[in-house]
Amino acid sequence: MPTYKAPVNETMFVLNDVLGLERYRNFSGFAEATPDIIEAIATEAAKLSEEVLFPLNLAGDREGCRRNEDGSVVVPKGFRGAFELYRAGGWLGLAVPEEFGGQGLPYVLHTVVAEYMSSANMSLMMYPGLTQGAIAAILVHGSQEQKQTYLPKMVAGTWSGTMNLTEPHCGTDLGMLRTRAVPVGDGSYRISGQKIFISAGEHDMAENIVHLVLARIEGAPAGTKGISLFIVPKFLPDENGEPGRRNGVSCGAIEHKMGIHGNATCVMNYDEATGYLIGAENKGLNAMFVMMNEARLGVGLQGLAVAEAAYQNAASYARERIQGRSLSGPKAPDRPADPIIVHPDIRRALLTIKAWNEGGRAFLLWTALKSDIAHRSSEESERQAADDLLGLMTPILKGVLTDKGFDHTVMAQQIFGGHGYIEEHGMSQYVRDARIAMIYEGANGIQALDLVGRKLGMNGGRAVMALFKEIGDFCEENRADESLSFFTKHLKKGLNDLQAATMWFMQHAMAKPDNAGAGSTDYMHLFGLVVVGYMWARMAKAAQAGLAAAAGEREAFLRNKLITARFFMERIMPETALRKARIESGAETMMAMAAEAF
Incomplete structure (x- = not known):
C-alpha cells in the first residue's frame, strides 16, 4: 500500500x-503570515492530507463516481466527510479577501497547502480547486451583486464552482463554440448547448454548483x-440567496477515463438554462482567462504533487527491496542480497525525480509569490514587473511540471519493477492521474505555442529581458564565490543556450512561423531547465549560508540539498544544449513529408 508524508521541511x-x-x-495579509504561523498552517494541512485525504485516494480510484438515472452524481465513499472537514477548516478561502469570508492570507501559502492536498488525493482536491478558479474570475470580473450573491457561499464551500469551455467539436479553438x-x-x-470534460460538473458534496459557461450571444461576431461568459447556477438563488428553483442544466454522462476516477468529469447539457452575464458582452475570454491562468498554475502544481507522492513511495521501496549485489561489493553481507538503492541506476532515477521535485517546488512557490506581489504591492513598478513574470512563467510552469510529473511517475513506477504494474502498490494510479495534467487547461503543446507566439514578445519582450538580466546578475554577483562557482558556471551555460535559442527565433521565426512551432516545445523545456536551474543555484546559496550555524538534522538536510543541487547541474542542466540544437534545426525536415505519408 502506498504512503505519503507532506514535505513541510x-x-x-x-x-x-x-x-x-x-x-x-x-x-496585506503577509504581516499575519509569520514563519511560525506559516509552519503551523503547513503542519495542519499536512495532518489533514496524511490522515484524512490520503487514505481515501486508492479506494476513490477503485470506486469512482456514480451517475444516477436522474442525472445526480454520487462521489466515492468517504469523500463527502473529508470534504466537510476541509470546508469546515476554512481551507478553501485561505487566500480570498476577508470581505467575502476568506482569510486574506498570501496566495503562496495557499499554494503550499494545495501541493500537500493534491499529493494526498488529486481527484478529491479538484472539486475545491475548480471552485477557487471560479472565485478568482468572479472576484475580478463580477458585479458587486454577483460577488455578494455567490462568493461568500463558494468561499465557505457550501456552493462549488466549475468552468465550462470545451464542446465535442471545440477544444482549444474556442472560436468554434x-x-x-x-x-x-x-x-x-x-443558455443552450453542450459542454464536455467538465471536472466536478455534478456531485453531492455541495448545496449548489455555480457553472461559469462560455457562450455566444445571438448576433455576436464570429470567432473568439x-x-x-455567463454564471449559470444549478439552482437559481431565491430572494434570500439560498438555492431555489432548479435550473435547466444537467449532467448527461460521466466520462470513462484513464485516471482521476474520484472526480466527476461530466458531459453537461444546457437546455435554455438561466444565465447571467459576467463582465462585458463579447469579452468572455478576458474573464475566463483569469480562471484559466489560475487553473494552469494549479495544474502545474498537480504535476509536482503527484510526482512527489510517487517519489516518496519509490524511495521507500528502493530502501527495502533486496535484489542483487552492489557493483562495489556487498552492502548487506548478512542478507541474501542488497537493497536496490545501492545500484547507481536506481539512484539516477531517484535523484532525477528528487531534483526536479525540489527545484519544481521552488519554481512553483517563487511564481506564486510573484502573484502576491502583483496583487498586493503598493509600488506600481513592482506590481508590473511581477505581473509580467507571472504571465511569462504560467505556460512554462504548467507545461514543464506536468510533462516532468508524468515522466517521473513512470520512472518511480519502474523502480518497483513488476510490482509497479500491480494496482495494489498504487504506482499505476499515480501514472494514470498524472497523465491528464499534460492535457487539460490547455494541452502542453498549446502552452509552448503560447510561450513562443505570445509571451516572448509581449510588451516588447519586457518580461523575458528582465528575467535574463536577473539570472545573469545572480551569476555575476556570485561568480567569485568558490562555494557557488560550480553552480553559477552551469547556470550561465544554460542561460547562454536559452538566450541563443531566443535570438534564433527572432531571426528565423518571423519569416517562417513554422520554425517557431517546430521548436516551441523544446524551447518551453529549455526555459524550464534554466528557471529550475536558477532555483537550484539560489537554494545552493541558501544552503551554503546556513551550514555555518547548522548541526544535526539541519546540517544533514543542507548538505543533502547541496548534493542534489550538484546532481541537477551535472546530470540535468546539460540538456539545455540538446534543446537548443533541436530548436536550431528548424522546421524544414519536420514539415517536408506529405500528410498521407504518415
Whole structure:
C-alpha cells in the first residue's frame, strides 16, 4: 500500500531561506503570515492530507463516481466527510479577501497547502480547486451583486464552482463554440448547448454548483471576438440567496477515463438554462482567462504533487527491496542480497525525480509569490514587473511540471519493477492521474505555442529581458564565490543556450512561423531547465549560508540539498544544449513529408 508524508521541511526552507518571505511583511495579509504561523498552517494541512485525504485516494480510484438515472452524481465513499472537514477548516478561502469570508492570507501559502492536498488525493482536491478558479474570475470580473450573491457561499464551500469551455467539436479553438445565449429582456439569458470534460460538473458534496459557461450571444461576431461568459447556477438563488428553483442544466454522462476516477468529469447539457452575464458582452475570454491562468498554475502544481507522492513511495521501496549485489561489493553481507538503492541506476532515477521535485517546488512557490506581489504591492513598478513574470512563467510552469510529473511517475513506477504494474502498490494510479495534467487547461503543446507566439514578445519582450538580466546578475554577483562557482558556471551555460535559442527565433521565426512551432516545445523545456536551474543555484546559496550555524538534522538536510543541487547541474542542466540544437534545426525536415505519408 502506498504512503505519503507532506514535505513541510522542504517548504519552509524555500519560503524562509530562499524566498525570504519576511521581506514582504508590509503587504496585506503577509504581516499575519509569520514563519511560525506559516509552519503551523503547513503542519495542519499536512495532518489533514496524511490522515484524512490520503487514505481515501486508492479506494476513490477503485470506486469512482456514480451517475444516477436522474442525472445526480454520487462521489466515492468517504469523500463527502473529508470534504466537510476541509470546508469546515476554512481551507478553501485561505487566500480570498476577508470581505467575502476568506482569510486574506498570501496566495503562496495557499499554494503550499494545495501541493500537500493534491499529493494526498488529486481527484478529491479538484472539486475545491475548480471552485477557487471560479472565485478568482468572479472576484475580478463580477458585479458587486454577483460577488455578494455567490462568493461568500463558494468561499465557505457550501456552493462549488466549475468552468465550462470545451464542446465535442471545440477544444482549444474556442472560436468554434456553438453554445448560444439568448437575451430574455430582464438582464438574464437563456443558455443552450453542450459542454464536455467538465471536472466536478455534478456531485453531492455541495448545496449548489455555480457553472461559469462560455457562450455566444445571438448576433455576436464570429470567432473568439464574439464569446461571452455567463454564471449559470444549478439552482437559481431565491430572494434570500439560498438555492431555489432548479435550473435547466444537467449532467448527461460521466466520462470513462484513464485516471482521476474520484472526480466527476461530466458531459453537461444546457437546455435554455438561466444565465447571467459576467463582465462585458463579447469579452468572455478576458474573464475566463483569469480562471484559466489560475487553473494552469494549479495544474502545474498537480504535476509536482503527484510526482512527489510517487517519489516518496519509490524511495521507500528502493530502501527495502533486496535484489542483487552492489557493483562495489556487498552492502548487506548478512542478507541474501542488497537493497536496490545501492545500484547507481536506481539512484539516477531517484535523484532525477528528487531534483526536479525540489527545484519544481521552488519554481512553483517563487511564481506564486510573484502573484502576491502583483496583487498586493503598493509600488506600481513592482506590481508590473511581477505581473509580467507571472504571465511569462504560467505556460512554462504548467507545461514543464506536468510533462516532468508524468515522466517521473513512470520512472518511480519502474523502480518497483513488476510490482509497479500491480494496482495494489498504487504506482499505476499515480501514472494514470498524472497523465491528464499534460492535457487539460490547455494541452502542453498549446502552452509552448503560447510561450513562443505570445509571451516572448509581449510588451516588447519586457518580461523575458528582465528575467535574463536577473539570472545573469545572480551569476555575476556570485561568480567569485568558490562555494557557488560550480553552480553559477552551469547556470550561465544554460542561460547562454536559452538566450541563443531566443535570438534564433527572432531571426528565423518571423519569416517562417513554422520554425517557431517546430521548436516551441523544446524551447518551453529549455526555459524550464534554466528557471529550475536558477532555483537550484539560489537554494545552493541558501544552503551554503546556513551550514555555518547548522548541526544535526539541519546540517544533514543542507548538505543533502547541496548534493542534489550538484546532481541537477551535472546530470540535468546539460540538456539545455540538446534543446537548443533541436530548436536550431528548424522546421524544414519536420514539415517536408506529405500528410498521407504518415
